[in-house]
Each structure stands twice: as C-alpha cells, then as structure tokens.
Amino acid sequence: MEYEEERQRLIDSLREQGIGEKVLEAMNRVPRDLFIPKKLQSAAYCDSPLPIGNKQTISAPHMVAIMCDLLEIKKGDIILEIGAGSGYNAAVMAELTGPEGKIYSIERIPALGKFAKENLLKAGYDNVTVIVADGTMGYKEHAPYDRICVTSAAPSIPEPLVEQLREGGIMVIPVGKYMQRLLLIRKQLDGSIEERDCGGVIFVPLVGKYGFHIHE
Secondary structure, eight states, X not given: OTTHHHHHHHHHHHHHTTOOHHHHXXXXXXXXXXXXXXXXXXXXXXXXXXXXXXXXXXXXXXXXXXXXXXXXXXXXXXXXXXXXXXSHHHHHHHXXXXXXXXXXXXXXXXXXXXXXXXXXXXXXXXXXXXXXXXGXXXXXXGOSEEEEEEOSBBSSOOHHHHHHEEEEEEEEEEEOSSSEEEEEXXXXXXXXXXXXXXXXXXXXXXXXXXXXXXXX
C-alpha cells in the first residue's frame, strides 16, 4: 500500500504522545493522502497542518487524534462536526462511531463542502453527510448530538451548539482569537455545563453568526 511506512511512523509517533489505541486504530484505517490536494500528497503523513485551499487547512494528525481522544466516541454515536474542511476529521470519527453511527458535518465554504464530499466518497465513507451552512448555528434537524467536534476557533462557545448537545454529551471546541484554548465541554444530566481547559492551540477562525465575522 502506498505511504504505508509513512503512515506507520506517524501512528508510532502518536502512540508515544499518549494517544489511545482505539483512536490510533481508526487513524490507521483512514488514508489521509486521499483528503489533501494531489500536489501535497507526499506530505500526507507528516504531523503538520496542510493547506487545502480557500485559506483553510487540514489539521495536524496529532490535533485530530487529541480531539477524537477527548470526545470518547462510542459505536453508534450521532456526531455533529463544525468545519468539514477536507473531510479527514469526519472520516476518523466515522471509523470510531462505526457504520451504526452517523456524522453530520457542516461546512461554510461551498468549494470545501464539495471537496469533502468527494473525498469521503472516494474513501468509502457513507455514514457522513456534509451540509453547506453556517456551522455556528449547529444543525437542529438531527439534534441532540452525542458528540460535537468544532474544528475552528470561536470567540466564545456558540449557544446553539450547547443547546444541541445531548445531556451527558461531550463537545470539544477551540475558543479565542489570538490566544486560543481547546475546551472540553460536558453537558450534565441536569443541563448544566462542565468546562475543562485542555491547553493552547492554533486554529483558523470560526466564521458565522455566533463566530467571527469576515472583516475581523
């Protein structure tokens, strides 16, 4: 298999960083090279973000791994992703939730929505639906969600996402403009929110009604 050695080196490196085996197995099954522009495919298994056009990036593998680990995804989970990008993160979550689960991935930029759909189709994931819309509004149609994964940084936690998270559910979201923090949000059974700071991160801004505005 092309890139097999590079992929294995990446997985070994992530293991050394303390990523759980379940997430590592899922990532090992996803061909990251199918989710980036052809001219960058030789760098597919480097642990770094890569440009995917429209001033957006595919997150570094270690960041995808950390977020998936924090989400504690289980088989059959219904997941909302904000920011489809190239579709790679959704593919890893689709491996974790299995064919009995479902991912709804919201992408603001139509060209990237198309790119993500094509990549997921090519890689054989049929339990991911990509929707072009304002991700800061969430996606009410299939709420509540067991897990919500936000792949760009918001100025604060968008209220619609909190509302659409199931009681007992988990959301991972980067928050901040210049100094961003990765937050783990747990919604308690009484509807209250428990928040944990998981460290500094760098993401592109989340744009939309409850996010940043284009001119900011």
